[in-house]
Amino acid sequence: MIFLKDYLKKKYKELIQNFFKLFYGLIEVASKNEIKKFLIIKEIKIEQITYNIFNTKKCRLYTTSIHDQSVIVNNKLIAGPSFQLRVKEDDKLFARNNESIDKNVTLKIGTPRILKKIKGKVFSLLSGGAAKTNYFHWLFEVLPKLEILSRSEKIKNIDYFLLPSIKMDHQLETLNLLNIPRKKLLDSNTYKHIFCDDLYVVDHPFRVTNNTVYDTQNIPFWIFDWVRKKFLKFKSSKSFPEKIFIERSKSISTHRDLKNKDEVYRILKDKNFHFVKPENFQIKDQIQMFYSAKKIVGLHGAGFANICFCNPKAEIIEFKTITTGMNSGNIALKNDLDYKGIICEAIGKSVGQQGQLVVPLEELKNKI
Helix, strand or coil, X not given: CHHHHHHHHHHHHHHHHHHHHHHHCCCEECCHHHHHHHEEEEEEEECCEEEEEEEEEEEEEEECCCCEEEEEECCXXXXXXXXXXXXXXXCCCCCEEXXXXXXXXXXXXXXXXXXXXXXXXXXXXXXXXXXHCCHHHHHHHHCHHHHHHHCCCCHHHCCEEEECCCCCHHHHHHHHHCCCCHHHEEECCCCCEEEEEEEEEECCCCCCCCCHHHHHCCCCHHHHHXXXXXXXXXXXXXXXXXXXXXXXXXXXXXXXXXXXXXXHHHHHHHCCCEEECHHHCCHHHHHHHHHHCCEEEEECCHHHHHHHHCCCCCEEEEEECCCCCCHHHHHHHHCCCEEEEEECEEXXXXXXXXXXXXXXXXXXXXXX
């Protein structure tokens, strides 16, 4: 019965795709000459990094709202503003890098969504599936695109912003603080296939080498500096403790958690650490919380993005697997924080950053 249901679902999906292929036509990759005709490219520099700003007139944009963005003019797929993020077969860390344009999903399935016409200037901030819910990717991957575009175009003149999602509180709160009106926001979950008069797309802020693992551990300083300048001025006036432990939400801790949690918590409580879940606080309070903290401990996760708001020399202790890398360490070091990673053994099924981690208790005691 399950097999039959999956089979029918697959066939129905293929039927829908074939219908839209007939309705909107097949997609082909644009030649270099066609790209020159359809696309305006401006180059700007930030911190010695060259970024492209792509401008396309009278075009379609199709997205899976996850790993593909397809910019199309006259059924020609435009390399540059389009992206197609894929995991290589031998990549055990499941990192998604931008593949060549011939891997774009529209070449296979077409554009199987009803086209919605948008008048005016549209800026796409789409950036891969992680940015739909993950705070780290939103803060350092999506929002800095605003700064890149601002070096060429006035943000206030953009009519609509196409975003990975606007369902999360942190998304709406940060955009509101940046004075981007709610009425200008387009959620890619709803707006998967649009036609617009004027489309803007910019290069990824930190995917410089197209090695996602390396690039995520080496985010340029300008991004942290921009985030601090934009948001630190909005910190709340509430009081928060100087020692905090970042707890993970139950909804995201099933694949990554602490095996010896009781022992770890006992040690931290004895040292007067307060346990917080940042996502339960408004952005202004999160900023104030980390700005006030002098010691921060936690299991690797998106909550560590907030350490960019810490004062210099704040102590950061992160529990992580040996393959987790220096995502949080990079933030700490570039913001002059005292970073101490604790490598933990992962019990059970462990892939990349995931697993049930066993914290070495003596090392924890020494480092706090």
